Amino acid sequence: MAMRRYRNEHDRSVFSRRSLVLFGAQGALATALGARMYQLQIIEGEKYAARADRARIRPSLLAPVRGQIISRDGKPLAVNRHNYKVVLYREETEDIEGTLDQLSALIPLPPLRRKALAEEIRRTRAFLPVVIAENLKWDEFAEVNANAPALAGISPELGLTRHYPEADFTGHLVGYVASASERDVERAGKDGSLLKLPGMRIGKSGVERVEEIALRGKAGLSRVEKDAHGRPMQELERREGTPGEDLTLTVDMDLQKYAMQRMGEESGAVVVMDIYDGDVLAMASTPGFDPNGFVLGLSQKDWLSLRDNEKKPLNNKAVSGLYPPGSTFKMVVAMAALEAGLIGPGHSVYCGGHIELGSHRFHCWKRGGHGTVNLHEGIKQSCDVYFYDIAKRLGIDRLAETARKFGVGVLPEIGLVDAKAGTMPDTAWKRAYKNEAWYPGETLHAGIGQGYVTGSPLQLAVMTARIANGGFEVHPRLVRARNGDRVKTRSLRGTGIDKAHVEAVKRAMYGVVNESGGTARRSRIAMPGYEMAGKTGTAQVRRITTAERAAGVFKNEDLPWERRDHALFVAFAPADDPRYAISVIVEHGGGGSKVAAPIARDVLLKLQFPKEIPEGAIPQGAAPVFTVEKEDEEDGSEDA
């Protein structure tokens, strides 16, 4: 008994000792657990709290409403149109196929689309919408809307798409929007995530592209709490974005449309601008294209037919087409010579039909020559020999210096990304680009606006505007107002050209159109106070061989289209107190006087008489003014 008690007491003390050891060890482990809590919740607590927020709160950008574009006369050029679409939420329907069957009774759902949809629905998470159809007609949408309660999972929704009501007439100018490419996203930097939003479109060409940042606006932000599966639970914060700016362009839609229609089937461009504030009133490039196709997505076939068309409808020829200015350049040559003090307005040259330089013979366009001509007659009759002679004595560098003051070879500050600078060559240019010395013969070519000299129709309009305004450096512009606030015009800086010299040239341009013997006399405007003054140009695109010249130069009509001359005409009006400048280029149109001048006359008439062109505006026997049959006002489409 005592023994047993002893054993028991011994056991108990062993047990107690070891229990304490055990509890000590457990206490140590519990302390470690407490320390871990301290580490996770206090030391790293902030980090985990941030990670928790990142896991559950998804900030999502709210696409701002894109600014609209209207013309000077208030016509909508780019608007946001309601996009009626139908979406499906998978989790809200038990029988997807059945729902789609029902839906296909209301809207067209071709089997092919059904198949693609089935795949998309399967891949999309149950609580996210799948777009079944978009850009529906209003009555289709209304029908779905009315039946929506019976269509499980189907939800009619309203989005916005860009729409260009003037379609082809403003395709180049206004441009179009499309989904951002990966490069766009990269280039946008921190705005890139906005560009990646579904349905987000950005400007790809024209004003849409140049004014992208202004039109886009500022993105809003919505912070949505989502659960582990990505299902949105509640919106924690919402900051609306700033809608894009509404732009008013300088372009007058009536005139733009008229110019486009006047060009008809021809390939070419018309640019009309205000000679004082630089407002571009019309910038037509033909053939046009419908930018709406690019918004909705163009079929491969349509895209290829646009791309491969020999008349290049996708190019904005008004700013990116480069042509030798031909005789329209002669005013600049004349002013350069006057400025250099080389000649006076009375300076005469004898034209015998050609001029010799070394062993080369440079021909005047008129076989047999013009006889003795002064500056006025030289411009009026477009005598090549007169300009060969003064260019030869002037030299290319002095010519280039003056030409640049008139914008030739200088990139117009219009912002359009496809605008080109053209070329005004000089000795340094030739060395830099061709790694060759300048040949004197090349100066003669430049003297009649051929050879290396090239410019865009916009540059020719700028050149003409600077002549018309007496030698002030006017710059073209496209945006007249932002959100209704007028954009301030740039103050005019002089080019430093002697006013008298400009006046002499302007008088000669008056002669070209209005005096007998002038090359464009047939296209004159007979209404006093509305006359135009201008200059014809014909730019050769082929070389005339000696043999051809001996046999008689081919007539343009006898040549294939792509080898015919470009027809050019620049003008300003009214002649005595000018306000507008115009340039017209008809690619492979033939002679400037025959093809381009009548277009300029019609556009200037339309500009000066927007309502109705009065009787007697043109002389008896002249080609009638082009008119467009009145069409019905477009339907009041539902624009947002």
Added chain:
Amino acid sequence: MTSVEHHGTAGPTLPQKLLRLNWPLVVLIVLVAGIGFAMQYSVADGSVDPYARKQMIRFAVSFVGMLVVAMVDIRFWRGTAYAFYGVSLLLLVGVEVAGSVGMGAQRWIDIGPIRLQPSELMKIALVVALARYFHDLNPRRIRHVFTLIIPLMMIAVPAALVVKQPDLGTAVLLASGGIVIMFLAGVSLWFFALLVASLGGMVYAIFISKGQDWALLKPYQYDRIAVFLNPELDPRGAGYHITQSKIAFGSGGAMGEGYLQGPLSRLDFLPEKHTDFIFTVLGEEFGMVGGLVLLGLYMVVLLFGLMTAMRIRHLFGRLVAAGVCMTFFAYFAINMAMVMGLAPVVGVPLPLVSYGGTSMLVLLFGFGLLLSAQVHGKVTFPRRGTVL
């Protein structure tokens, strides 16, 4: 009075026993369970359904069961110890057989409406059986190494069966509970030195057997260990649980987001949030303060339990009480370590707080035995040292 207890088969009356019960411990248990109800209410987004109400009913039933067990004479439990162990072992083999026929990881047997996990039962059965073994052992033989083979087998067989289920967490729980009983029974410290060495060898064997034909663990168990060691290995897959749990737990900070306010818990980011990861929810909503309060409560329960054990006059009662305490400790320590990324995800619930019937029942049965040993702390057993 004392003599009556020592000799009498006519023990104290029921009211006397009830009065003698360690009520502070009982209250602590109810308190911890209360925290559990609150958390079950929270994970159901502030609703008694589907968890809290059921949990309360289960607790109430188990609690009554605990008191009933506590009132039964401890000698009865010694008498039934081996039978209890044997039945539990049979059931374990049963699920093993059923499991090989049915699904991959079968852990329970359906007995009518009750879903019984034999491995849970075994946790207590092993404690009781080992306690009886050492109680009955001739004290002179405890120093013999040979006498340790039987208890080692008693631990190893069910542990191996549970590992095969596969349920690593419960196996660790069983083994640690068993070893601790041997330790408290007075087994030589050399034995434990040897044990640590061989365990080390086993861990080594487990690691080198990876990818071999004789791999000791299932591939997913290796994955869990690998991901535990480096959770970034698989942030979306196996590491997801640990990572999400650490984020939610850590984001609670010092004071927590507030009751019913834990964002990640509510937003489904936590796996098994009502069962194994309930402590994460608590950490997110009540912060470190809440975590420490629960940990402190657990430690107080443990301390009360061990102190109770020390006062018991017979080895069987002491060992049963200590074994129950150890099992309880292993439960919460492993669970907390797991959700805080200190131990692999092994599927051990947080005692009295996690949602679940069997573990609650078994745990309170264990506490019932502890209380029975306490209430009957001075009884004498008929003979000691008759076996072996």
